Amino acid sequence: xxxxxxxLSILLFSTLISAEVKEHQGILATLYVQDSAxxxxxxxxxxxxxxxxxxSVLSDKSISAAIEQKGDFQDKPPAVILDVxxxxxxxxxxxxxxxxxxxxxPEGWDEWCMEEQADYIPGVKDFLDYATxxxxxxxxxxxxxxxxxxxxxxxxxxLGFIFKEKRDQLLMKGEKNWGSNKNSRRSLIAKDxxxxxxxxxxxxxxxxxxxxxxxxxxxxxxxxxxxxxxGHYWFMLPNPxxxxxxxxxxxxxxxxxxxxxxxxxIDALDTK
Numbered sequence: 001x002x003x004x005x006x007x008l009s010i011l012l013f014s015t016l017i018s019a020e021v022k023e024h025q026g027i028l029a030t031l032y033v034q035d036s037a038x039x040x041x042x043x044x045x046x047x048x049x050x051x052x053x054x055x056s057v058l059s060d061k062s063i064s065a066a067i068e069q070k071g072d073f074q075d076k077p078p079a080v081i082l083d084v085x086x087x088x089x090x091x092x093x094x095x096x097x098x099x100x101x102x103x104x105x106p107e108g109w110d111e112w113c114m115e116e117q118a119d120y121i122p123g124v125k126d127f128l129d130y131a132t133x134x135x136x137x138x139x140x141x142x143x144x145x146x147x148x149x150x151x152x153x154x155x156x157x158x159l160g161f162i163f164k165e166k167r168d169q170l171l172m173k174g175e176k177n178w179g180s181n182k183n184s185r186r187s188l189i190a191k192d193x194x195x196x197x198x199x200x201x202x203x204x205x206x207x208x209x210x211x212x213x214x215x216x217x218x219x220x221x222x223x224x225x226x227x228x229x230x231g232h233y234w235f236m237l238p239n240p241x242x243x244x245x246x247x248x249x250x251x252x253x254x255x256x257x258x259x260x261x262x263x264x265x266i267d268a269l270d271t272k
Contacts, residue, residue: 026242043121043123044122047123051130053232054131057232065198066187067207068190079137080138081139083140083205085142085144086239086241087237088156089118089119090119110147116154116158137165138169139165139170141186144172145173146173180209183208183209198233199235200235201236202245
């Protein structure tokens, strides 16, 4: 009887997991970003804090926000680097589509980007306007692929952003053989500019990719190592929908079944 009960419990739990996967794992995260006052307030807080700190960061020319920046950079013109998705552009409507169609990224991603209808993340417009007013160059370093550059630029311009620099301000994955690791693109910008602030929703927007695509414990250790950077030169936007925080839990095994991924995540929960 005990064995039968154990078997039925396992069977029921497996059924529940399958049902939850079918309902889509991201529904609460998507609703949080799309509908909650808390998410709005958090995003406003990040960019308001950056606005408050920008004048002092500009005046202290001994500091660079990029760990790739070496040598004499004090007299270079200032620049900020921002990721695009869920840092500048809000794609939560795309996440909602995935849930309603019971599909997963990258299904429909390129099509969404080419619609050019993503809104600004709360607070980012005020920061971009203020930084531009202070003479700070704006660069976007994104892992959107190069075929989406024109659509991404159009989307940003439709929201009012003006590309003012004489050089490329929108650095895409796949452009000039750039991979998903962003350090080479940050290094390129650092040749001509002092990078004063960086913004993102993923740890790889700030550090080397080898540290980012690593275990959860390693990623946390690296985050703590650079504790002095957060809130002064590095600004993290909340993204509960996706990111390498999630991938590290499943050991970056993207191709295993969704049911198995969910079980790994459940097993990772700490109940003390």
